[in-house]
Amino acid sequence: MNWVKPLLFLSTVILLATAIILFVFFQNVWLLRKWNIPIDPPGFHDSRQLAWAAEAYAQGYDPLMKNPVNPRGHQLNYPRIWHLLFALGINESHTNILGSIVVILFFIGIGIFWFHGKFDNLTYFILSIIILSPAVMLGIERSNIELVLFFILSLALAIDYYSNISALFLFIFASVLKLYPVFAFVYLLKENRKKFWTLFLSALGLFMIYAVFSFNDFMQVYKTTPKLVGSSFGINVWWMGLRNSRFFGLPISDSLALFLKVISYLLAFLILFSSLLFSMRLKNGEQYKQGQHLNAFRVGASIYIGCFILMNTHDYRLIFLIFTVPQLATWLVNKGKVISLAPLVTLMAILLSLWSFFIMHFIGRKTTFIIEEFSNWIIFAGLLYLFFSSLPDWFKDYIRQPFFLKRRK
Numbered sequence: 001m002n003w004v005k006p007l008l009f010l011s012t013v014i015l016l017a018t019a020i021i022l023f024v025f026f027q028n029v030w031l032l033r034k035w036n037i038p039i040d041p042p043g044f045h046d047s048r049q050l051a052w053a054a055e056a057y058a059q060g061y062d063p064l065m066k067n068p069v070n071p072r073g074h075q076l077n078y079p080r081i082w083h084l085l086f087a088l089g090i091n092e093s094h095t096n097i098l099g100s101i102v103v104i105l106f107f108i109g110i111g112i113f114w115f116h117g118k119f120d121n122l123t124y125f126i127l128s129i130i131i132l133s134p135a136v137m138l139g140i141e142r143s144n145i146e147l148v149l150f151f152i153l154s155l156a157l158a159i160d161y162y163s164n165i166s167a168l169f170l171f172i173f174a175s176v177l178k179l180y181p182v183f184a185f186v187y188l189l190k191e192n193r194k195k196f197w198t199l200f201l202s203a204l205g206l207f208m209i210y211a212v213f214s215f216n217d218f219m220q221v222y223k224t225t226p227k228l229v230g231s232s233f234g235i236n237v238w239w240m241g242l243r244n245s246r247f248f249g250l251p252i253s254d255s256l257a258l259f260l261k262v263i264s265y266l267l268a269f270l271i272l273f274s275s276l277l278f279s280m281r282l283k284n285g286e287q288y289k290q291g292q293h294l295n296a297f298r299v300g301a302s303i304y305i306g307c308f309i310l311m312n313t314h315d316y317r318l319i320f321l322i323f324t325v326p327q328l329a330t331w332l333v334n335k336g337k338v339i340s341l342a343p344l345v346t347l348m349a350i351l352l353s354l355w356s357f358f359i360m361h362f363i364g365r366k367t368t369f370i371i372e373e374f375s376n377w378i379i380f381a382g383l384l385y386l387f388f389s390s391l392p393d394w395f396k397d398y399i400r401q402p403f404f405l406k407r408r409k
Contacts, residue, residue, distance in 0.1 A: 004121050009114050012128045013107050020103060020140050024096060035134040036361040037141060038231070044099025044143040049076065051098065054090035057083060064220050075224045078145065080217050081176055099143035106140065109151030113322070116158045117293065123329040130322055130350070134357035138231070139316040146316045149174050149181060153323070157187075157296050164191075168203055175207050179218065180317075182207050183306035184299040193394045227312045230369075233304075233353065233376040234312035235264045247369050268309060271381045279388035280400060287331065287340070288389035297327035297390070301383040308380050321350050324383065331386070342389075346382030349375040 019035075022028040024043035032039060053063035053076035061067060063076040063083075076082070090098070110131060119127070130136070139147055152174045160167035168188075174181035188200045211218065229240045229247065239260035243252040252260070282288075291297070300323030307313040328350075331343040352359070352375040360368040391399075 002121075005115070005119075005124055008124050008128050009111065012131050013110070015132065016137065016140060017103075017107070019137070023141065024099065032137070032141065035137045036357045037134050037138045039141065043141060044095050044102075045141075046145060047098035047102060047143040048092060048095045049074065050078075050082070050085070050145075051090050051092045051095050053083075054086040054088075055092065057086045058089075058091075064217060064224075075220075077221045077224045079177065079179065079214060079221060102143040102145065102147050103140055105151040106147035109147075109154035110322075112151075112158050113154045113296070117296075117326055119293075119326050119329070123326050126329055126347070127322065127325050130325060130354055133351075133354035135231075135315040135318045135354045138357070139319055142316070144314075144316040145178065146319060149178050150319050150322075152177075153181060153184065153299060153320070157299065157323070160187075160295065164199070168199060172203055172206055176210055179221075180303060180307055180310070183302040186302045187295045187298045189298060189392060189395060190295055196395075222311075225311070228314055229312070231315045231357070232312045233308060233315065233318065233372075235268050235309055236261055237312050237376070238373045239264065240312070241369050241373065247366055268380070271377075272384055275381060275384040276388050276399065279385055279391075280396065282389055288386060291327050291330050291390075293327035293330060294390060296323040298387065300324035301387045305380060305383055305387070308376070315353075315356075318350075318354055321354070321379070324350070328386075342382055342385055346379060346386065349378040349382065353379060 019031040020043070022030070023032045023039070027042070029039060029041075049070065052070040053067055056063045056067045056069040059069070061069075064080065065075060067073065067075050114124070114127065138144075152170055156167045156170035156174070159170070171181060171184055171187070174184075182204070185200055185203050188196050188203075191199065227236075227240075229237055229244045239252070239257065241247040242250045242260075243257060300320045303317070303320045304324075307317055325347070328343045328347045331340050332347065333340070353372055356368050356372040356375075359371065363371075
């Protein structure tokens with residue numbers, strides 16, 4: 001029996017759980033501070049925000065629009081479906097219960113992904129390093145709702161082996177809860193052409209119906225979601241960091257900021273187009289089309305790529321890169337002989353981004369910001385290239401036709 005798998009999992013979870021229990025229930029920050037994350041006492045802040053929203057709702061307010069109970073005046077930037085929880089009579093005294101449930105669900109999600117997959121010891125070691133990263137610990141310390149989404153998607157990937165429809169329902173449910181899991185519908189590329197279009201268009205159609213009826217709420221959620229610079233990833237973070245006083249504080253005017261924003265989108269488009277073109281012309285690219293962990297890779301990669309382009313996103317959401325690790329590790333060594341450069345560079349960039357808070361302790365905020373931003377753009381480019389390279393041939397044929405590209409033998 002391979003004892004590495006359970007022992008490494010237990011060690012990882014126990015270390016995370018010990019740090020958060022000491023902080024939340026005993027106000028002891030000694031262990032938590034080792035991650036060098038920004039701590040927000042008394043802990044489980046995002047669960048506390050949900051509790052404040054529930055109290056405001058009980059007082060007759062719509063917490064999407066106004067939340068006088070929240071000391072900072074922040075509206076609840078979750079879709080309205082979350083208001084169903086308010087019927088439970090939640091208040092601030094339930095914060096630790098809510099936060100504990102969120103964290104436990106995340107640990108269960110990690111366990112499902114960890115034990116359901118048949119990974120080698122190197123992959124488990126890399127997974128442990130990533131799960132122990134400051135970005136993941138920050139999500140746990142805040143009891144961020146992304147942890148619940150991770151649990152749902154991990155469960156969906158596991159049950160997909162037994163029921164495609166049940167798994168797809170969970171993906172749709174996750175998208176209703178937080179929108180961005182809609183990017184992960186591309187996991188259906190595992191199916192043949194006919195089944196893919198049937199399931200993909202059905203799922204997307206259901207989501208679009210929900211989106212149409214909830215459009216105003218979505219706009220309000222987008223409006224009230226902070227467009228952060230620190231501890232964030234996204235297409236506009238780099239130039240906002242140059243302007244932000246916490247980092248470089250350069251005197252960038254609004255017109256120059258608009259120009260830099262346009263440059264960001266042009267750069268993203270150039271990376272996307274180049275990744276697509278190189279992947280279509282890739283010789284001996286069969287290694288990227290095969291792999292038992294492709295479904296999980298496509299889920300993690302699509303969420304990162306979609307969120308990177310869409311807006312500045314807090315580092316909590318980097319947890320979904322966990323799904324990409326097993327396939328990246330599999331691609332890392334080509335036929336056991338040659339190190340494959342694209343997966344290696346992408347994986348190294350993922351580690352740097354996830355551990356940026358810890359790195360900041362040694363080299364300072366500004367240098368870390370530069371390294372993290374380079375890493376995030378490399379992750380974006382690497383995942384795009386590998387995602388396109390792993391597309392099934394029947395889908396690549398759709399792409400080749402407009403560019404008059406021939407399939408390589």
